[in-house]
Amino acid sequence: QVHLMQSGTEVKKPGASVKLSCETSGYTFTTYTMHWVRQAPGQGLEWMGWIDPGSGSRKYSDKFHGRVTLTSDTSASTVYMELSSLRSEDTAVYYCARGIIQWLGYWGQGTLVTVSS
Amino acid sequence: EVVLTQSPATLSLSPGERATLSCRASQSVDTYIAWYQQKPGQAPRLLIYDASNRATGIPARFSGSGSGTDFTLTISSLEPEDFAVYYCQQRHNWLFAFGPGTRVDIE
Numbered sequence: 392q393v394h395l396m397q398s399g400t401e402v403k404k405p406g407a408s409v410k411l412s413c414e415t416s417g418y419t420f421t422t423y424t425m426h427w428v429r430q431a432p433g434q435g436l437e438w439m440g441w442i443d444p445g446s447g448s449r450k451y452s453d454k455f456h457g458r459v460t461l462t463s464d465t466s467a468s469t470v471y472m473e474l475s476s477l478r479s480e481d482t483a484v485y486y487c488a489r490g491i492i493q494w495l496g497y498w499g500q501g502t503l504v505t506v507s508s
Numbered sequence: 509e510v511v512l513t514q515s516p517a518t519l520s521l522s523p524g525e526r527a528t529l530s531c532r533a534s535q536s537v538d539t540y541i542a543w544y545q546q547k548p549g550q551a552p553r554l555l556i557y558d559a560s561n562r563a564t565g566i567p568a569r570f571s572g573s574g575s576g577t578d579f580t581l582t583i584s585s586l587e588p589e590d591f592a593v594y595y596c597q598q599r600h601n602w603l604f605a606f607g608p609g610t611r612v613d614i615e
Binding site: 452453495 | 509542544546551552553554557558563593595597599602603604605606607608609
């Protein structure tokens, strides 16, 4: 079955970068897009971007454009999300989610990123 | 950029009642709308995609409708496990965005 395993909790200082991973199993890695979504404490869902590991295509939300980079490693069936110039407002749980007919059908368990001085 | 609004922000109902949740887009998104359910401490779950198609394993009491700018998620008869937050999501020009969510509470 499809499984998305995300990397562990991160604590970062303002201005730093964070790189999260999402290791996949149970399906052909290059066949489906992978999205990243975040959720600040007590807040709603915020879509960040997607990557197509098969073609390398990417799309980013305008809000994060320039600060977020999505990459993939086909040999490891893993997708990465790097967010730079971190600020306190970036404190959130970050999810990877695999596409199903373009929608977000399978989700990772989430990674908490705390940004604090 | 297409912006989604959801109403009401909170819906207080009793088990067995019908829930009607609204999602409105700032411009037409055709039928490129999905609905997700999220319970505390859990990742969201896809319920409905392309406005009216139930995802695999989703009970028939969940239904979606609409096209263009106005969309509705209906839960025909609320079960105790349906009390949660519901988000709509749109896709436009391969960019996605979520609405702010509707919380369905037990009255």
